[in-house]
Amino acid sequence: MNAAHARGHWLRRALTALVFGFLALFLFLPLIAVFHEALARGWAASWAAVTQPDALAAIRLTLTATLIAVPLNVVLGVCAAWAIARFEFPGKGVLTTLIDLPFSVSPVIAGLAYVLLFGAHGWFGAWLDAHDAQILFAVPGIVLATVFVTFPYVARELIALMQSQGSEEEEAAIVLGASGWRVFWHVTLPNIRWGLFYGVVLCNARAMGEFGAVSVVSGHIRGLTNTMPLHVEILYNEYNFAAAFSVASLLALLALVTLALKSLAEWRLRAQTTPEQSP
Amino acid sequence: MPTAALTFVSRRAPAVLPGRTLTLGLTLTWLCLIVLLPLSAVTLTAAAPGWEAFWRAVGSPRVIASLKLSFGSALLAALVNLAFGGLTAWVLVRYPFPAKKLIDALVDLPFALPTAVAGIALTALYTPQGWVGRWLAPLGLQVAFAPAGIVVALIFIGLPFVVRTVQPVLEDLSPEYEEAARSLGASRAQVFLHVVLPAVAPALLTGFALAFARAAGEYGSVIFIAGNLPMVSEIAPLLIVTQLEQYDIAGATAIAVVMLAISFTLLLAINLLQGASRAHALGRGGA
Numbered sequence: 001m002n003a004a005h006a007r008g009h010w011l012r013r014a015l016t017a018l019v020f021g022f023l024a025l026f027l028f029l030p031l032i033a034v035f036h037e038a039l040a041r042g043w044a045a046s047w048a049a050v051t052q053p054d055a056l057a058a059i060r061l062t063l064t065a066t067l068i069a070v071p072l073n074v075v076l077g078v079c080a081a082w083a084i085a086r087f088e089f090p091g092k093g094v095l096t097t098l099i100d101l102p103f104s105v106s107p108v109i110a111g112l113a114y115v116l117l118f119g120a121h122g123w124f125g126a127w128l129d130a131h132d133a134q135i136l137f138a139v140p141g142i143v144l145a146t147v148f149v150t151f152p153y154v155a156r157e158l159i160a161l162m163q164s165q166g167s168e169e170e171e172a173a174i175v176l177g178a179s180g181w182r183v184f185w186h187v188t189l190p191n192i193r194w195g196l197f198y199g200v201v202l203c204n205a206r207a208m209g210e211f212g213a214v215s216v217v218s219g220h221i222r223g224l225t226n227t228m229p230l231h232v233e234i235l236y237n238e239y240n241f242a243a244a245f246s247v248a249s250l251l252a253l254l255a256l257v258t259l260a261l262k263s264l265a266e267w268r269l270r271a272q273t274t275p276e277q278s279p
Numbered sequence: 280m281p282t283a284a285l286t287f288v289s290r291r292a293p294a295v296l297p298g299r300t301l302t303l304g305l306t307l308t309w310l311c312l313i314v315l316l317p318l319s320a321v322t323l324t325a326a327a328p329g330w331e332a333f334w335r336a337v338g339s340p341r342v343i344a345s346l347k348l349s350f351g352s353a354l355l356a357a358l359v360n361l362a363f364g365g366l367t368a369w370v371l372v373r374y375p376f377p378a379k380k381l382i383d384a385l386v387d388l389p390f391a392l393p394t395a396v397a398g399i400a401l402t403a404l405y406t407p408q409g410w411v412g413r414w415l416a417p418l419g420l421q422v423a424f425a426p427a428g429i430v431v432a433l434i435f436i437g438l439p440f441v442v443r444t445v446q447p448v449l450e451d452l453s454p455e456y457e458e459a460a461r462s463l464g465a466s467r468a469q470v471f472l473h474v475v476l477p478a479v480a481p482a483l484l485t486g487f488a489l490a491f492a493r494a495a496g497e498y499g500s501v502i503f504i505a506g507n508l509p510m511v512s513e514i515a516p517l518l519i520v521t522q523l524e525q526y527d528i529a530g531a532t533a534i535a536v537v538m539l540a541i542s543f544t545l546l547l548a549i550n551l552l553q554g555a556s557r558a559h560a561l562g563r564g565g566a
Contacts, residue, residue: 008467011467012374015366015369015370015374016370016374016376018366019363019366019367019370019371022363022366022367023367023382023385023386025411026431026434026435026438027385027386027388027389027435027438028385029404029410029411030392030397030400030401030404030435031385031388031392031400033400033403033404033409033410034396034399034400037400037403076305076306076309079301079302079305079306079309080302080306080309082298082302083298083299083302083303083306084306086296086298086299087296087299087303089299089303095306095307095310097546097550098310098314098315099306099310100546101314101318101546102314103492103493104492104493104496104542104543104545104546105318105496105539105542106495106496106497106498106515106516106519106535106538106542107496107498107499107516108496108498108516108517108519108520108535109321109496109516109519109535109538109539110317112321112519112523112531112532112535113317113318113320113321113535114317115523116317116320116321116324116528116532117316117317117320121528122320123320144313147313148313148314148317151313151314167296170296171296174295174296174297179297180296180297180298183296183297184298202390202391205390205391206390208393209391209392209393209394209395209396210393211393211394211395211498211499212394212497212498212499212516215498215499215520216520216523228393229393229394229395229396229499230395232393232395232396232399233395233503236399236503241403244399245399245400245403248393248395248396248399248400251392251393251395251396252392252396254391255388255391255392255393255396256391258391259384259385259387259388259391260384262384262387262391263380263384
């Protein structure tokens with residue numbers, strides 16, 4: 001019995017060490033490498049790379065696209081969750097699957113799709129040209145591509161949460177005479193706020209970091225249609241590694257903040273659901 | 280009297296929530312405009328030149344090599360993630376160790392870190408001068424700018440999928456079942472094969488399929504580390520971009536349609552799997 005116990009102890013240590021090795025190699029080292037390379041030429045050079053006009057323009061564009069795409073996906077995510085979690089209708093399963101669709105489409109294909117719609121020879125290309133409007137190689141195209149890849153985050157999170165919560169509280173409020181909007185603001189929203197926050201955090205991270213889809217529709221015009229990830233690519237391809245990693249380290253910091261906020265949301269969600277399970 | 284009772288009942292019964300038409304209408308409109316219209320543009324543009332042209336575009340050796348590379352390395356990376364992701368979930372749920380919460384949170388890093396950043400960081404690590412590459416170079420192993428680098432990038436990208444699908448299932452699986460099996464004389468291997476594995480198998484498969492689907496379409500992290508040599512280390516999404524830049528719309532859309540078809544089949548399989556594992560969980564809960 002004692003020998004078996006010792007063997008179990010040994011196995012436990014070996015497996016833990018194996019997992020630590022795997023995570024160190026594939027997670028921790030890349031993360032450390034970003035900051036190490038960013039500071040290779042010192043803080044001053046790193047700061048200069050981040051505050052250089054093209055970098056600032058990229059930061060501004062990334063923030064603009066995110067500030068448009070995330071609220072759009074929040075509104076539509078809440079709508080989709082309300083429709084799917086609160087009502088029965090034919091084709092509900094298909095609709096839920098379609099909402100998840102952007103997750104399994106290559107971002108490059110998403111970008112290609114928008115080129116086919118709005119490019120010079122695309123479906124709406126001639127019409128856009130006649131009306132002197134530009135979507136591709138401009139901010140609207142970048143926003144559209146971002147919206148496509150981030151569409152599922154909020155909706156998916158809220159559908160699962162609202163389905164698990166059920167609709168008794170909302171129905172009670174309606175029976176007591178509250179209007180639909182009042183029910184949403186005072187009953188639904190307080191119940192789903194941490195789930196919504198969780199979805200927004202993930203949606204925001206993906207929106208700021210999206211590369212493939214945005215790369216296809218942006219046209220890479222320096223200082224004009226370059227987002228932060230695209231600026232990283234340009235600097236890297238110019239062998240300006242320290243500058244590329246400096247801008248990349250900003251994005252890595254953003255990722256760390258995202259993970260912290262995500263953990264907070266998970267903790268609050270767990271705290272919210274546990275007392276309901278006890279009776 | 281009976282009529283009064285009836286009206287009372289009918290007024291109480293279904294308290295219908297408002298907003299069904301509005302939210303469903305908005306969702307469908309948005310989905311059509313943002314997702315379905317663009318994707319049908321891809322499909323219809325690919326179909327426009329006819330079947331023969333489509334097959335000629337897909338059948339070119341360079342396209343076939345890129346598709347094989349994308350799906351082959353995605354499969355390899357997903358297999359590594361299946362093994363190590365399952366193991367990571369097991370260690371995170373069952374074994375105590377310091378800084379567990381921090382490490383648990385960091386597992387999601389690939390979801391939060393922009394793919395371009397992951398790509399340049401991994402490249403820096405695996406070049407012959409890099410922290411990892413300098414140990415591999417004397418052994419004659421080249422990772423950066425070689426197909427092996429693609430697999431490394433895809434392992435990073437897919438890492439959280441298996442961990443995060445298996446973890447909740449393991450948390451629900453009480454160690455008492457394993458202890459009972461052990462006390463009845465089963466060996467560690469038997470307990471793993473007959474108690475643990477059947478319980479987590481659907482979650483493992485789902486995580487594997489999700490990691491595979493994500494890896495097959497991945498672009499940002501791969502292009503930095505791959506070397507991008509046609510026929511050798513050129514992935515399918517990169518070939519789509521290259522052909523688009525050369526105004527070969529038919530070629531680009533043909534590859535896209537093949538990738539979409541494979542991804543949708545996978546998505547369908549994932550949904551069936553999730554349905555099956557939910558039914559399995561319900562059946563267990565009821566018994």
